Amino acid sequence: MHCRFVAAGILTFLSFSSAAMAGECAGNPDALGTSRVISLDPSELKLVGTIQYKQTLPLEDHEVVLTFDDGPIPPHTDKVLDALAAECVKATFFVVGEMATAHPAALQRAYREGHTIGTHTEHHARLDRLSADKAQKEISDGLASTAQALGDKNAVAPFFRFPYLDQTGAAEERAMHLGLSIWSADFHASDWTRINAEKVTALALQRLESKKKGILLLHDIHERTASAVPVLLRELKKRGYHVVHVVPASGAVAKIEEKPDAKTPEKTEQVAVAKLDENTQVKTEQAALTNPATDKPKQGMPVNLDHKNQKNAEGGWHTRIKRSRKVTASAKRSSFPNFFQALWQR
Ligand SMILES: [Zn+2]
Numbered sequence: 001m002h003c004r005f006v007a008a009g010i011l012t013f014l015s016f017s018s019a020a021m022a023g024e025c026a027g028n029p030d031a032l033g034t035s036r037v038i039s040l041d042p043s044e045l046k047l048v049g050t051i052q053y054k055q056t057l058p059l060e061d062h063e064v065v066l067t068f069d070d071g072p073i074p075p076h077t078d079k080v081l082d083a084l085a086a087e088c089v090k091a092t093f094f095v096v097g098e099m100a101t102a103h104p105a106a107l108q109r110a111y112r113e114g115h116t117i118g119t120h121t122e123h124h125a126r127l128d129r130l131s132a133d134k135a136q137k138e139i140s141d142g143l144a145s146t147a148q149a150l151g152d153k154n155a156v157a158p159f160f161r162f163p164y165l166d167q168t169g170a171a172e173e174r175a176m177h178l179g180l181s182i183w184s185a186d187f188h189a190s191d192w193t194r195i196n197a198e199k200v201t202a203l204a205l206q207r208l209e210s211k212k213k214g215i216l217l218l219h220d221i222h223e224r225t226a227s228a229v230p231v232l233l234r235e236l237k238k239r240g241y242h243v244v245h246v247v248p249a250s251g252a253v254a255k256i257e258e259k260p261d262a263k264t265p266e267k268t269e270q271v272a273v274a275k276l277d278e279n280t281q282v283k284t285e286q287a288a289l290t291n292p293a294t295d296k297p298k299q300g301m302p303v304n305l306d307h308k309n310q311k312n313a314e315g316g317w318h319t320r321i322k323r324s325r326k327v328t329a330s331a332k333r334s335s336f337p338n339f340f341q342a343l344w345q346r
Helices: 018-023 076-086 097-102 104-112 132-150 169-177 197-211 223-238 325-332 338-345
Strands: 003-008 011-016 034-040 063-069 092-095 116-119 181-183 214-219 242-248 269-272 286-289
Touching: 063 076, 076 104, 076 223, 092 097, 092 104, 097 104, 097 132, 104 116, 104 132, 116 132, 116 242, 132 169, 169 181, 197 214, 197 223, 214 223
Parallel strands: 034 242, 063 092, 063 214, 063 242, 092 116
Antiparallel strands: 003 011, 011 034, 269 286
């Protein structure tokens, strides 16, 4: 395999030919593949994504980074993982802590298959409406729940995305203090709106073609998105795009404090995560497989997600996670703050 190593400023780029990667894709010699891996050090590159920030990842023309928010949730996350596996493409998942707790098997599969696992708060909270302390708790709890579901703190990448992209300076500071790199995106596909899979694919391609490169934001909790991904990946291949995978730089970890009620997930089998490449410096990790029987939402946890489009002050976009009234009733008996109860009732 042809490898070239280029140390450029604050980032280390590790590249290898997509043809070689695709050639290694079992059962799919024409796979899109993952063209190269970027190791990102949050202490150096703290904010990425031109939707909100001046800078983004150092991508070249026709390079795209795939990101999926708000999961995990079966069967949609699994369908997305199937599509990524079929094309040997690696992505980054920004998971919600309570979703990770409810569906650890889907999360463990994503990690086991080599994807990067970032976080997206504990309850998909609007951090711009919370005090800095409460915002930090949302971020910290999301990290802790994700680590707990994976059974390994080191399995959680120090990459964070604000729900609704609703950041505040204070919350950004807190997040960065936890060692996190904050990810916005460069474009999205409006996949939280009530459009069909074909439209999701069309919008993703249209917006990518206009920028020629960047971070694509999608949501793996939607059937429309799960159905769009296989077609999207084929189109990326046809149009000469390359997928870049972003991983934490060696030694870059978030500060994760165990939650007081943390329980060790049941481990039934130890499986080694496949190395992407000897030269990627991605450590082989031991991922804990959980008994599928435990992959059930805990009592009172949300199982039905309904997303509504909501414009923010900047004319931007939001995805709202809404619980059913039945779940809301049980939530009222929970210890969650009134804010979340109010959110759930909308
Ligand atoms: Zn979200």
